[in-house]
Amino acid sequence: MAYALQQLINGLTLGAMYGLIAIGYTMVYGIIGMINFAHGDIFMVSAFIAITAFTILAAADVTSIPLALTFVLIVSIFFTSAYGWAVERTAYRPLRGSTRLAPLISAIGMSIFLQNTVQLTQGARVKPIPPVLEGGIVLWDNPTFTVQIGWSQLLIIVTTVILMTGFTWMITQTPFGRQQRACEQDRTMASLLGVNVDRTISYTFMLGAALAAVAGVMVTVYYGVVDFFIGFLAGIKAFTAAVLGGIGSLPGAMLGGLLIGLIESFWAAYLWAEYKDVATFSILCLVLMLRPSGLLGRPEVEKV
């Protein structure tokens, strides 16, 4: 029981991170119907920005952890959003209105570009930082197994809950959220009604990047190790999460992320860890066979 609880905590932490990245995929798909394959690498870039910010703070002798985390989060969100904006502006906007495949290929190109740029400028070696948040709370001092939640794990889960609440509020209650939903339903009609479609799309990319930046900072704090390759696997997993939850649906992306995190950790805990990914993707196939539009997705109505 204690063991299961510990694995639940592990799975939730992992799932929260997948979910944060998955939202970037799902929002962009919802609004312009393309898979932004460079999103995983945007996440990787944000982790590097976080490492740089931590290094600067260490050089400036900042020892207060809450202050440092806030600073790193702000810096990382700011620069990563700038990356998100620039990627959309250079690689996707010029191709809007061309074939469906063109932005897809340019996204893959962007992904390779970002990966190689970081590799060449930052080096191929793993970049570590010393542990930032050490220790945690012992939840249950079971004689056979001590269940504990690390401060960084707690931070990830709490931050994700706060962000999700804020995000839902923004999409459902604010004028920007309304514009975004309008663009999602019908871009031409939205522009006829005075919605600045290009700007809304730009903001969407920046928001997706900002969430990825939060995930990037969390990864840096939690694992303490970053390399230029982390975007690939995280991107694939998050994309899978978005599809599992129903691509285009925001709660779906979060649900998909949590599900994948939980499947991974429980499968590894009770069955064979080496078949963890096989299990994840088998469940994805199964869900897509029964519900082709994902768990919370709405079936796409073919417009005539």
Add this chain to the structure above:
Amino acid sequence: MKKTLLATAVLALGGFSSAALADLTVAIAGPMTGQYASAGDQIRKGAEMAIADINARGGVLGEKLVLEVGDDACDPKQAVSVANTMVNKEIAFMHGHWCSSSTIPASEVYNEADILMATVSTNPQVTERGLNNIFRIMGRDDQQGLVAGGYIAEKFAGKKVAVVDDKSAYGKGLADEMAKAMEAKGLAPTLREAITAGEKDYSGLVTKLKQAGVEVMAYGGYHTEVALILRQAQAAGLQLTVMGGDTMTNSELVTAAGPAADNVMFTFSPDARKNPDAAPVVEKFRAAKVEPEGYVLYAYAAMQLFEQAATAAKSTDYVALEKAMRDGSFNTVIGELSFDAKGDQKAPGFVVYRWQGGQYDYAQ
């Protein structure tokens, strides 16, 4: 007609003379990019230094050596395309690849093109396929596993040991051999697990090890994952000693794992840096701000091997060179090298090391 003949003659002459003056091209291949790029970097630094030294001595058979670098990123498909490129460049000798899973398919290409290669890949299959162009200047996983598994069974008798690998040709091969050696000495592994390399989250595995009361993890795989596992084990309050293979020589392990790296033991060939004959070369590397750790001296030795074999054969022709390598005994920075019929090094000898405060040394 006359003009054509003349032109042909001139061209032919030009062709011949350039062939005679051409430098000898030798190559290295390995992960120059990708997550194991630091190993590729070591190989490149070692080979570059060796070639500079050989050229300063006048080259091989009077010809200067030129280095070609191939990047396979440890991807078997890319390794084959690197091999094809190298064949096109008519290289005389190849040092590589690094990952066993790259060396195995690439060696078929070199074999067909009659190119000799010296590799540090440790999977037994590398030399078990009857190819006569491949020479291994490092030990094999089955020997490595025997030493590592034996050490665990002896020093950690009665403790709970988990055997974990990363599902790669190298990792699984090594982990299987370690498990076999442990069992033969009467210590059965408590857990047998596998992970996916390249991920960041191993908390699931760590929790499982903690639940099973495991104290020692015998690991087949690369240093990047070990660093993460150790860090996460420490965060979960699990004291874990790791026994790994030759890939743990990488000092990146220490930067990434922090003080937890002191719990890592591994098997590797006797430290070439401690070889008194290698001292001048080691000094030279250090003067150039390169610590000759891991594969640096192996790459240097591979180039020396080619130099000495070609000198002995008085030719870089494949048949002569292959015979010279198989029959000869070569004096390199990693010690005396001679090969058996399969192409395995005759005296490999693995030793157990332990990281301590950022340096590795023989374990007690």
